[in-house]
Amino acid sequence: MPITRTDYIWMDGELVRWEEAKVHVLTHALHYGSGVFEGIRAYETAQGAGVFRLTDHINRLFNSAKILMMNIPYRRDELVDAVKRVVAANGLAECYIRPIAYLGYGEMGLNPLPCPVSVAIAAWPWGVYLGDEGVQMGVRLKVSSWVRHDPNAMPPAAKGTALYLNSSLAKVEALKAGYDEAVLLSPQGYVSECTGENIFVVRGERLVTPPVVAGALEGITQACVITIAKDLGVEVDHANLLRSDLYTADEAFLTGTAAEVVPIRSVDDREVGDGTPGPLTRKIQEIFKAATHGQVERYRGWVEHVV
Numbered sequence: 001m002p003i004t005r006t007d008y009i010w011m012d013g014e015l016v017r018w019e020e021a022k023v024h025v026l027t028h029a030l031h032y033g034s035g036v037f038e039g040i041r042a043y044e045t046a047q048g049a050g051v052f053r054l055t056d057h058i059n060r061l062f063n064s065a066k067i068l069m070m071n072i073p074y075r076r077d078e079l080v081d082a083v084k085r086v087v088a089a090n091g092l093a094e095c096y097i098r099p100i101a102y103l104g105y106g107e108m109g110l111n112p113l114p115c116p117v118s119v120a121i122a123a124w125p126w127g128v129y130l131g132d133e134g135v136q137m138g139v140r141l142k143v144s145s146w147v148r149h150d151p152n153a154m155p156p157a158a159k160g161t162a163l164y165l166n167s168s169l170a171k172v173e174a175l176k177a178g179y180d181e182a183v184l185l186s187p188q189g190y191v192s193e194c195t196g197e198n199i200f201v202v203r204g205e206r207l208v209t210p211p212v213v214a215g216a217l218e219g220i221t222q223a224c225v226i227t228i229a230k231d232l233g234v235e236v237d238h239a240n241l242l243r244s245d246l247y248t249a250d251e252a253f254l255t256g257t258a259a260e261v262v263p264i265r266s267v268d269d270r271e272v273g274d275g276t277p278g279p280l281t282r283k284i285q286e287i288f289k290a291a292t293h294g295q296v297e298r299y300r301g302w303v304e305h306v307v
């Protein structure tokens with residue numbers, strides 16, 4: 001998806017013009033993937049732009065950094081404010097926000113500890129990640145031949161830039177084979193997640209999503225969906241799933257900040273249910289959308305206003 005240029009990017013404490021937001025080619029993160037990032041969305045609400053679960057995203061960024069022993073040289077509240085500043089400075093009502101903390105220029109080699117840590121935050125308008133048709137009709141998935149990270153090879157709880165090489169390999173394989181998205185299995189063979197989304201299945205009255213130990217990121221959209229489902233009186237479980245559980249599910253969908261809530265139409269050419277988005281998927285999609293726009297009273301706390 002092409003990037004739409006905006007005016008300012010926050011870099012190490014100040015707003016710099018978009019064109020000037022550059023790094024040196026010997027930046028450590030470019031060579032070794034030593035960065036951690038977040039994907040956040042802001043939505044238009046009756047009170048102006050609202051950043052969805054901003055504090056939770058910044059907290060996850062700090063956890064990712066902690067796992068990699070990277071000391072972010074800012075406090076959490078400073079980065080929360082910086083995100084709001086970027087959205088406001090660019091006059092954006094709705095956008096995608098990408099904070100990244102990365103090891104900068106100054107050291108080379110595998111010991112990252114002496115490297116300076118830089119932080120940048122960009123924001124730009126970003127449409128539907130898996131396509132309009134995907135949101136309406138559902139996406140076609142393929143189980144990848146690439147396996148999700150073994151937690152002792154790469155820590156899946158860290159949203160580290162290097163980890164996404166695995167996602168990219170799986171994404172390209174799925175796209176080249178004519179599918180929309182890949183499902184990755186854990187080294188033990190359980191369903192983990194998609195390349196940038198968590199996965200849910202509906203079985204009867206129950207909603208099931210794979211646990212963190214299957215290598216899935218603890219998704220913030222996933223947490224929202226769990227709350228929404230429980231509030232609807234639906235039972236929700238974190239449980240291991242086999243690929244065949246995807247084939248025989250009544251309904252299935254993906255969740256992520258970029259993707260939002262997207263129905264799954266088929267997995268490995270087996271239609272999920274009757275191949276159209278199911279009623280619970282539709283209901284959750286609808287409530288989630290209203291919540292992001294600050295239109296659901298009980299979920300108002302999820303929206304953090306820019307001004």
Ligand code: PPE
Nearest residue numbers: 039195196197198217219220221256257258
């Ligand atoms: N799993 C992975 C691997 C992942 O990258 C994301 C977010 C999720 C699950 C869902 O997490 P959450 O956004 O908190 O609900 N992926 C981000 C980056 C996607 C990208 O293509 O880059 C995102 O959605 O912003």
